[in-house]
Amino acid sequence: MSYGDLEAVRGIDLEVAGREIFAFVGPNGAGKTTTVEILEGYRERDGGEVAVLGVDPADAGRRWRQRIGIVLQECNMQPELTVRESLELYAGYYEAPRSVAETIELVGLEGAADQRAARLSGGQRRRLDVALALVGDPELLFLDEPTTGFDPSARRQAWEVIASLRDLGKTVFLTTHYMDEAQALADRVAIIVGGAIVAEGAPGELGGRSVRATSISFRLPAGVLTADLPAEVAEAIGGGARPAVNAEVELRTEHPVAVLNALTSWALARDLELGGLEVRRPSLEDVYLELTE
Ligand code: ATP
Numbered sequence: 385m386s387y388g389d390l391e392a393v394r395g396i397d398l399e400v401a402g403r404e405i406f407a408f409v410g411p412n413g414a415g416k417t418t419t420v421e422i423l424e425g426y427r428e429r430d431g432g433e434v435a436v437l438g439v440d441p442a443d444a445g446r447r448w449r450q451r452i453g454i455v456l457q458e459c460n461m462q463p464e465l466t467v468r469e470s471l472e473l474y475a476g477y478y479e480a481p482r483s484v485a486e487t488i489e490l491v492g493l494e495g496a497a498d499q500r501a502a503r504l505s506g507g508q509r510r511r512l513d514v515a516l517a518l519v520g521d522p523e524l525l526f527l528d529e530p531t532t533g534f535d536p537s538a539r540r541q542a543w544e545v546i547a548s549l550r551d552l553g554k555t556v557f558l559t560t561h562y563m564d565e566a567q568a569l570a571d572r573v574a575i576i577v578g579g580a581i582v583a584e585g586a587p588g589e590l591g592g593r594s595v596r597a598t599s600i601s602f603r604l605p606a607g608v609l610t611a612d613l614p615a616e617v618a619e620a621i622g623g624g625a626r627p628a629v630n631a632e633v634e635l636r637t638e639h640p641v642a643v644l645n646a647l648t649s650w651a652l653a654r655d656l657e658l659g660g661l662e663v664r665r666p667s668l669e670d671v672y673l674e675l676t677e
Pocket of ligand 1: 387411413416417419
């Protein structure tokens with residue numbers, strides 16, 4: 385897909401299974417919106433083959449459209465309608481809609497069902513967006529950055545709603561900029577950079593994450609030097625330590641159990657505290673930053 389001279393999406397090859405939550409991530413301008421709009425049938429592509437629910441979105445009609453739900457970043461709901469009225473209005477557009485009451489319950493808007501859309505909080509509005517997409521009982525949902533601008537607890541609540549879609553047997557194609565969101569929700573993640581897919585897989589395994597070195601960090605007790613540490617630990621430091629700042633030691637190892645055992649046995653035997661002891665596997669965000677830089 386090109387815009388003039390700019391090839392915005394080039395030769396991407398993606399497959400999303402039914403009943404899967406699939407996260408599509410990438411930096412600004414990577415080609416996510418272009419791709420998603422092609423899949424939704426909103427943008428005519430220059431080339432390539434696309435099938436969504438077995439149909440080419442470029443030729444798809446009303447029947448196909450009834451099988452998908454779309455939650456855009458900005459939705460223009462009618463401000464004077466209540467939650468229930470908005471849903472009743474939308475339900476009328478579909479041949480076999482879900483029950484409005486059930487949909488309200490599903491997104492956790494029971495307490496606000498008779499509130500006008502204009503008076504909903506940002507988080508409640510987003511729930512209404514999702515409810516409007518769900519009321520047609522679609523098989524496939526496109527969610528575009530569903531939690532941008534949410535406070536942490538509203539995000540968690542939105543995640544619960546999205547995760548519950550899996551239990552309903554829906555397929556979800558999620559676009560997000562938050563790696564913790566992809567980690568928490570997605571069965572599979574694809575990273576797009578400069579119009580091409582650079583990695584694809586389960587969030588726990590993306591970019592070889594499951595086999596990457598674990599990071600262990602701690603503060604050296606007063607009066608202790610790295611040279612005093614047990615051999616296994618000193619060795620791990622030697623093999624890729626970051627410089628110690630304020631006696632902070634960070635090391636990476638592929639044998640975290642052995643190194644931790646040596647370190648903690650050593651500290652216990654000497655009655656030493658290891659302040660700020662932390663064991664961390666590379667996060668999805670670490671892998672993402674590495675792949676997109
Ligand atoms: P963001 O995360 O910022 O939403 P994105 O991954 O969705 O970004 P796209 O919107 O698909 O990226 O844009 C991909 C590239 O194509 C960008 O370089 C963008 O400037 C360009 N582009 C997008 N839409 C158009 C358009 N209608 N005309 C010309 N160029 C466009």
